[in-house]
Amino acid sequence: MEDRLREHYRDELAGLEVPDLLPAVLAAGHRGRRRLLAKAGIAAVAAAAITVSVIFLRPAIGQPAVDQPASRSVTVLTRTGLSGWGPVSGMAAVPGGVWLASSTRGELLRVDAGTGQITARLPVGGPGTGPIAIAYGAGSLWMTDGHTNDLLRLDPATGRLRATVHLYTTALAARGFPAATGAVTVGDGFVWVSQWGGVAGTWYRLAKVNPATDRITGLPAIPGDFGTDGVTIAADAAAVWVNPDGGPFVQALNPASLRLLGAAPIGAGADGLAAAGRNVWALAGGTLSRIDPPWSAVAGRVRLYAPLHANAANSQILGGQALAAGPAHTLWAAGPALYRIDETSLRARPVSDFGPVDNVSVLGQTLWAQTDDGVVYQLALTA
Amino acid sequence: MPADWDADFAAFVQARSAALLRLAVLLTGDRRDGEDLLQTALVKAYQSWWRLRRPDRAEAYVRRILVTSVISWRRRRAAREWATEQVPDQPVAGPSAVVPDRVVLGQALRTLSPGQRAVLVLRFYEDLSERQTAELLGCSVGTVKSQTARGLAALRRLVGTTEDDRVAGGT
Numbered sequence: 001m002e003d004r005l006r007e008h009y010r011d012e013l014a015g016l017e018v019p020d021l022l023p024a025v026l027a028a029g030h031r032g033r034r035r036l037l038a039k040a041g042i043a044a045v046a047a048a049a050i051t052v053s054v055i056f057l058r059p060a061i062g063q064p065a066v067d068q069p070a071s072r073s074v075t076v077l078t079r080t081g082l083s084g085w086g087p088v089s090g091m092a093a094v095p096g097g098v099w100l101a102s103s104t105r106g107e108l109l110r111v112d113a114g115t116g117q118i119t120a121r122l123p124v125g126g127p128g129t130g131p132i133a134i135a136y137g138a139g140s141l142w143m144t145d146g147h148t149n150d151l152l153r154l155d156p157a158t159g160r161l162r163a164t165v166h167l168y169t170t171a172l173a174a175r176g177f178p179a180a181t182g183a184v185t186v187g188d189g190f191v192w193v194s195q196w197g198g199v200a201g202t203w204y205r206l207a208k209v210n211p212a213t214d215r216i217t218g219l220p221a222i223p224g225d226f227g228t229d230g231v232t233i234a235a236d237a238a239a240v241w242v243n244p245d246g247g248p249f250v251q252a253l254n255p256a257s258l259r260l261l262g263a264a265p266i267g268a269g270a271d272g273l274a275a276a277g278r279n280v281w282a283l284a285g286g287t288l289s290r291i292d293p294p295w296s297a298v299a300g301r302v303r304l305y306a307p308l309h310a311n312a313a314n315s316q317i318l319g320g321q322a323l324a325a326g327p328a329h330t331l332w333a334a335g336p337a338l339y340r341i342d343e344t345s346l347r348a349r350p351v352s353d354f355g356p357v358d359n360v361s362v363l364g365q366t367l368w369a370q371t372d373d374g375v376v377y378q379l380a381l382t383a
Numbered sequence: 384m385p386a387d388w389d390a391d392f393a394a395f396v397q398a399r400s401a402a403l404l405r406l407a408v409l410l411t412g413d414r415r416d417g418e419d420l421l422q423t424a425l426v427k428a429y430q431s432w433w434r435l436r437r438p439d440r441a442e443a444y445v446r447r448i449l450v451t452s453v454i455s456w457r458r459r460r461a462a463r464e465w466a467t468e469q470v471p472d473q474p475v476a477g478p479s480a481v482v483p484d485r486v487v488l489g490q491a492l493r494t495l496s497p498g499q500r501a502v503l504v505l506r507f508y509e510d511l512s513e514r515q516t517a518e519l520l521g522c523s524v525g526t527v528k529s530q531t532a533r534g535l536a537a538l539r540r541l542v543g544t545t546e547d548d549r550v551a552g553g554t
Binding site: 001002004005006008009012013016018019021022024025026128180317 | 389391392393396397400401404405408409414418421422425426429430431440488489492503504507508535538539542
């Protein structure tokens with residue numbers, strides 16, 4: 001039967017003509033993007049998306065609705081235009097500024113908190129193979145390098161290289177195997193980096209790096225294989241949480257033993273994870289889910305906006321930092337607007353006037369938001 | 384999206400469309416559905432192109448989308464596609480009425496579950512190992528083994544029955 005099956009497959013494909021799919025694919029890909037980038041349309045689209053989400057998208061049972069846009073709970077401190085810089089693959093607030101990463105341009109860029117000026121512009125790898133993700137913690141900026149697959153440790157004030165950590169994927173890629181590093185985060189005193197590799201993105205591993213020695217102290221495998229876009233990570237003293245892209249579960253690992261503690265279904269791959277004490281929050285398809293210990297179920301949900309579709313009016317590509325935990329039990333989420341969520345009440349409020357937001361990062365009382373039209377806002381958070 | 388991205392993406396599509404379409408057609412069992420499936424996968428890849436960065440990642444990504452999407456597609460279409468335990472067109476006696484093997488096998492394949500179809504395509508068209516198939520589908524090697532065995536057994540049962548009928552019918 002196996003041989004007949006092979007023969008059948010060959011017969012099925014005999015004379016198969018390959019149509020030119022490119023024009024239709026490009027048209028579909030461009031369509032949504034153009035709508036958003038049309039200057040006159042941005043405000044209308046954002047307003048429509050908010051209106052729809054408030055009026056029509058009633059949440060499921062037990063889910064509070066998104067409130068109407070309220071008076072601002074933020075104050076704009078600086079506004080920096082990044083016109084033409086392209087999609088931002090990662091953003092990390094640091095003392096005195098914020099760093100932005102562009103994988104496609106192969107650049108890291110620092111915006112100064114005091115002046116709003118760009119004070120550093122560092123080449124990393126090359127166009128298309130630049131920095132994948134960045135995170136701040138343990139006094140350093142950490143970056144996964146898409147060119148070498150290394151983890152780089154940088155001075156957060158200048159971007160100067162402090163250390164290079166060779167990961168498992170570094171050696172694999174050097175030998176010609178498909179392999180790449182992905183997300184990076186800092187929590188529980190360690191730096192956590194995701195890696196994938198093998199045939200068709202066949203495995204995921206999490207590297208646990210000790211910042212005191214810049215050495216890998218653990219390399220747990222992440223169960224499942226959901227795609228090659230990487231893994232979203234959040235970490236705290238209680239657990240390390242991971243979500244392979246496209247995977248409908250958030251898995252919790254014991255940060256010491258690296259054993260799996262639990263897995264909670266969130267329905268779709270996460271656009272962002274944020275740790276808040278013993279809880280973890282997952283933003284997936286416009287819905288924010290709270291997962292409490294023992295991290296085997298979703299404890300609460302709030303729908304912020306409709307899922308972002310490639311060809312719909314709310315087409316948008318979120319960056320690698322779409323969710324951030326803020327002070328006073330707040331969360332901040334990117335999407336068709338900037339969203340503020342109260343952790344306790346699960347009330348969500350879109351913050352008006354910024355339009356679609358791709359990335360958010362919080363440090364202390366400062367929130368940085370990068371909008372889809374390439375502007376970086378520094379916002380002071382108030383009660 | 385910058386023009387150089389479009390150029391990179393266009394080069395990828397030009398180079399890999401044929402191979403990807405072959406996989407898509409076998410996964411769906413239909414040329415038109417295969418084209419639709421591949422187009423959907425390519426649009427997703429285009430939207431994520433800035434994150435994929437490298438052709439090897441892009442192809443792995445698209446292959447993965449094809450395999451996972453076809454299962455959800457077929458689930459969604461289950462309401463209007465009629466899966467049946469029996470091969471619908473039974474051959475009848477007489478040389479002129481003999482149903483060609485490929486038709487019988489094709490009909491039998493359509494009665495399999497989406498997972499079984501995907502496993503068989505990956506194992507016997509793509510020639511992936513059990514482990515590679517498991518990795519691509521995101522399941523265990525044991526599941527691949529059982530799905531393969533069940534799929535082949537079902538095909539033997541369905542196709543074998545028609546062969547027996549044909550013999551009994553004097554062909």
